[in-house]
Amino acid sequence: MPVVVLLVVFGVYPLLYSVWLSLQERSRVTRQFEFVGLKQWEIALTDPRTWDSFQVTLTYTLVCLFFQVVLGMAIAMLLDTERRGYGLLRSLMTLPLVVPPAVTGLMFLLMEDAQFGVLSYYLKQLGIIDPLNPILAGNDTALIGVMLADIWQWTPFMVLIFLAGLRALPKEPYEAAAIDGASAFQAFRMITLPLLTRVIAVAVLIRSIDLFRVYDYVYVMTSGGPGTQTETLSFYAGRLFTLANFPYAAALALIVLISLNVIASIFIKLFKVRF
Amino acid sequence: MRTHPALGILRDVCAWLVVLLFVFPIFWWVLASFKPYTAIFNTTPVYWGFEPTLDNYRVTLGGVSRLSLVTDEGAAGTVAGGGSSYYSIPSIIDSVVVALGSTAISIVLATLCAYGLSRFRFRGQQPFVFWILSQRMMPPIAIAIPIFFMFRDLGLRDTHLGLILAHTLINLPIAVLLMKSFLDDIPADLDQQAMIDGATRWQTFWLVVMPLVKGGLAATAVLCFIFSWTEFLLSLQLTSQIRTIPVKISTFVTSTGTEWGFITALGSAALIPSFIFIVLVQKHLVRGLTLGSLKD
Numbered sequence: 001m002p003v004v005v006l007l008v009v010f011g012v013y014p015l016l017y018s019v020w021l022s023l024q025e026r027s028r029v030t031r032q033f034e035f036v037g038l039k040q041w042e043i044a045l046t047d048p049r050t051w052d053s054f055q056v057t058l059t060y061t062l063v064c065l066f067f068q069v070v071l072g073m074a075i076a077m078l079l080d081t082e083r084r085g086y087g088l089l090r091s092l093m094t095l096p097l098v099v100p101p102a103v104t105g106l107m108f109l110l111m112e113d114a115q116f117g118v119l120s121y122y123l124k125q126l127g128i129i130d131p132l133n134p135i136l137a138g139n140d141t142a143l144i145g146v147m148l149a150d151i152w153q154w155t156p157f158m159v160l161i162f163l164a165g166l167r168a169l170p171k172e173p174y175e176a177a178a179i180d181g182a183s184a185f186q187a188f189r190m191i192t193l194p195l196l197t198r199v200i201a202v203a204v205l206i207r208s209i210d211l212f213r214v215y216d217y218v219y220v221m222t223s224g225g226p227g228t229q230t231e232t233l234s235f236y237a238g239r240l241f242t243l244a245n246f247p248y249a250a251a252l253a254l255i256v257l258i259s260l261n262v263i264a265s266i267f268i269k270l271f272k273v274r275f
Numbered sequence: 276m277r278t279h280p281a282l283g284i285l286r287d288v289c290a291w292l293v294v295l296l297f298v299f300p301i302f303w304w305v306l307a308s309f310k311p312y313t314a315i316f317n318t319t320p321v322y323w324g325f326e327p328t329l330d331n332y333r334v335t336l337g338g339v340s341r342l343s344l345v346t347d348e349g350a351a352g353t354v355a356g357g358g359s360s361y362y363s364i365p366s367i368i369d370s371v372v373v374a375l376g377s378t379a380i381s382i383v384l385a386t387l388c389a390y391g392l393s394r395f396r397f398r399g400q401q402p403f404v405f406w407i408l409s410q411r412m413m414p415p416i417a418i419a420i421p422i423f424f425m426f427r428d429l430g431l432r433d434t435h436l437g438l439i440l441a442h443t444l445i446n447l448p449i450a451v452l453l454m455k456s457f458l459d460d461i462p463a464d465l466d467q468q469a470m471i472d473g474a475t476r477w478q479t480f481w482l483v484v485m486p487l488v489k490g491g492l493a494a495t496a497v498l499c500f501i502f503s504w505t506e507f508l509l510s511l512q513l514t515s516q517i518r519t520i521p522v523k524i525s526t527f528v529t530s531t532g533t534e535w536g537f538i539t540a541l542g543s544a545a546l547i548p549s550f551i552f553i554v555l556v557q558k559h560l561v562r563g564l565t566l567g568s569l570k571d
Contacts, residue, residue, distance in 0.1 A: 013421065018417055085287070086290065095298060096300075096301070098505075106528070115318060118303055215508050216508065220528070237414070237417075253420065
């Protein structure tokens with residue numbers, strides 16, 4: 001299969017190249033790359049900025065994941081009915097998914113603007129945010145501002161998957177539970193959740209992979225600021241790339257890749273996910 | 276299950292509220308694209324009562340110089356700078372060329388590869404399929420760095436072909452897994468019958484299997500198109516002359532001010548192809564987004 005060759009060329013070569021690059025250093029004198037062994041890795045792993053951005057990435061991933069799963073499940077259950085108009089509602093709910101992430105970032109940048117942002121306006125009216133402290137410029141609120149965009153864009157993805165899962169559930173256990181006098185909440189906890197474990201696990205896995213690599217929203221909304229409050233690992237690597245510090249950027253990107261592979265492998269083993 | 280009528284109405288109200296909340300940002304965005312300068316930059320949200328204008332579209336899509344738009348108490352013309360940098364038809368063409376090109380290549384390669392994976396068994400197949408999946412875990416920036424150097428050496432930097440190949444690289448793993456899951460649904464018996472009747476492997480593939488997998492093929496193509504259409508990081512890092520729409524839009528955010536009118540206009544225009552395609556293949560969408568993993 002020639003396709004295999006192509007996949008190897010495009011799949012393995014970049015990876016090996018990254019590894020090779022991460023072992024180099026750009027000489028200040030000759031402007032050429034020189035082999036320096038694991039020096040970049042050592043710098044990367046002892047750089048407090050790496051750990052800061054790692055922490056930001058982890059917070060970002062976990063918080064977004066939590067809201068996307070919980071909201072996604074709640075909305076999926078809300079929309080899983082044959083009442084009139086719900087077909088239209090389900091279609092409308094998928095709209096955020098086709099918006100380019102860079103555009104989503106800008107959408108929320110516009111809405112969260114301190115002076116004329118519609119979201120800022122209502123939050124100010126409700127007394128939730130301090131009028132003098134713009135969302136994306138505040139140390140405590142900037143990351144939340146970015147996460148809002150992600151949650152808006154990807155909750156519909158969870159809704160779609162969970163809806164498909166709910167559709168596939170058998171009806172009998174619910175009838176039995178109703179006869180036994182189980183409450184709706186008990187039925188959800190004892191029947192729906194266990195039967196949907198695999199679906200939830202797949203959704204969480206796919207979403208975690210993307211969340212952990214987040215770049216677009218950060219780039220357009222805050223560029224990592226204020227300070228480095230919203231700087232994720234991917235974004236830090238991207239910044240180094242822009243600064244032409246390619247070996248260090250490559251080492252960081254590989255750290256992201258390795259972290260993800262470890263997390264994903266554990267996850268796949270734990271929940272016995274099969275593709 | 277029997278429910279009280281009032282509960283049903285309550286459910287309707289909640290459902291509409293939630294969905295409208297999610298649609299609101301898009302609504303607000305498209306609305307802003309028709310607003311004159313002053314209505315966008317109003318400190319209280321403006322829903323109606325403004326004079327709808329196509330000025331933002333005229334600048335971004337029509338090539339009208341922004342300086343000629345001295346309307347709105349002169350507000351739109353006050354910032355220095357020509358209108359040409361906001362003219363985005365070339366970007367749209369770049370995006371269309373790249374998205375169509377990478378979709379076409381992805382589909383051809385993915386279908387062949389998926390057919391092979393679906394119909395033949397070979398040693399190391401499971402690890403191979405898993406390895407294809409793990410390609411998705413690669414952070415785009417990790418791909419961008421080697422490709423950047425590879426393209427520089429090959430003279431592919433800042434070319435349509437280069438970007439098409441880069442997007443193909445991102446799309447291929449997903450497209451292969453997706454096509455495999457669609458092809459697995461078609462019984463291999465059909466292939467064998469066709470070959471007993473004297474068809475070659477190629478004829479079987481082309482005349483028997485392909486017509487059956489049309490729906491899946493369309494869904495895969497649409498997803499490839501949308502992934503390429505919305506891709507940002509690689510397009511940003513690998514090009515400087517060719518600007519796909521998401522990259523072009525991000526250049527409207529400048530240190531001297533953000534041109535929200537033009538951003539929303541071009542952004543709204545960029546949503547249209549995705550919307551149309553999604554509507555066309557909606558029933559295959561879930562499988563596409565989950566790489567077919569929800570199959571029973």
